Amino acid sequence: MEPEAASIFCQHLKTERSASDGLATSPTGTEYMVIDIGGGTADITVHKKLKDGKLEEVLKASGGPWGGTEVDQLFISLLINIVGSRVWGEFRREFTEEYLDMMREFEVAKRKVDAGDTKDATGIGTTVNIKIPAHLHSTCKSLNKESLMDILTSGNFPYSSKINITADKFMFDKDVIKTLFMKVINHIIKHVQTILDTPKAKNVSVIILAGGFAESPLVQDVFQENFTVKGLRLVIVFDEAGLAVLKRAVLFGHRPYEITARQLRYTYGVALRKDFEKEKHPDSKKITIENKNNCLDIFNEFVTQGTLIDLGTSDKKILYH
Structure with missing residues (x-):
């Protein structure tokens, strides 16, 4: 299981201060939550560290479809609101390569969105710019009988006042993209808080973020804001967080019995x-x-x-x- 895999990998992280070497792994008895946020899902589990680095499952894994690809789907829904489902369907079907290039560009842009102010020093809203594929322009003109610029200026869709076109780029106000993120992140925050409110999780002292979506600055900022209180400490796997599960698979080959006890998923x-x-x-x-x-x-x-x-x-x- 992926959250279990990430949990074992995190046993090898330096998460505690010590007088001798400055940093050390968590002591025996530490109960911690691992939040593995990948592309498709958020998987959350709570483990307790035992002697010899072994683990006991305190709460079974849970979560939902709250990964990075859900932000992609919300972005696509936003574009469909602009051009219409007929235009988007034909563009994606007939010009797949351009569609994939656009989504790759959005993936890069996603990694730069943080919780900072949406206004720059001049008071002008900062933007997230995405190149408009040439055939999205032409398909829109052909099927809708109006250009993207005409549609945007009509203002008949969500966030119309915060999206512009300059040359060959969509210019989204930063808070538009942040809103897409927050629709997903809020599900994770709510679920984590629900777990922390249960009696079984009362001794959790560390929250560890792992997985590809955890590399997002906005995800990290929101978790810092919500969970670095009440004695909780947030540890973010900064160095290739998305590889935590893969690296754990290697560790598991050497120590297959590291998980000593599990919560049953079913009766x-x-x-x-x-x-x-x-x-x-x-x-x-x-x-x-x-x-x-x-x-x-x-x-x-x-x-x-x-x-x-x-x-x-x-x-x-x-x-x-």
């Missing part, structure tokens, strides 16, 4: 047949066998979701009817 059991009890069981499940009323499909639970299970644990149950 496990089997279906049984038991004596029918009219007060408890629906008539639809009643069946008569040898003049005795039985209830079908009774779930006999072996182990419950959320139970902490040590690695290598085995159990045996013998069932009779």
Whole structure:
């Protein structure tokens, strides 16, 4: 699992100050949250550091579709609001290379967006500039019977007052792009806060950001603003955060038993047949066998979701009817 992988890698990071070498890894007993924000999802887990660098899962992994590609989709939705779905569909289908070039340029621009003021020293709004593909211009003119400039000046779409065209570039006010980011980041912030509010996470003292989307200055700024309080310390994997999972895979090859206990993701059991009890069981499940009323499909639970299970644990149950 990716958050588990990132967690093990983070055990090798220098996150604590010490008198001897200036920095050291976290001490035994530290409980910390790893937030692995990749392209597609945000995966969040809480681990406790045990002796010999081993880990125990305090809270199972959770999260949602709140990665960097969701910002891309919101940017595409913004462009569709401008040119229309018909124009965008034909442009993407017929001029795929230009579409990909545009999205690559947006990816570079994303990495420069931070939480700083949206006004420069002159009071003019700073912008994020994206080159307009030539065939997006022509497709818009052909299908809409009006140019991109005409559409922009009509102002019939969100943020119309904050988007301009100069020569061959879209010029988005910085706060427009920040708004796209915040729609995604706010989901992550809310989910992390929900986890921190649970009793099981009360001892979390460190939050570690990893994953490609965590390299965004805006993501880092927002986390600094929200979670560097109440005794929490934020550690950002600055050096190639997106490679944390890959590097952990190498570490796992050397130490495959580093995770010593995990929270069960599901409740496990089997279906049984038991004596029918009219007060408890629906008539639809009643069946008569040898003049005795039985209830079908009774779930006999072996182990419950959320139970902490040590690695290598085995159990045996013998069932009779």
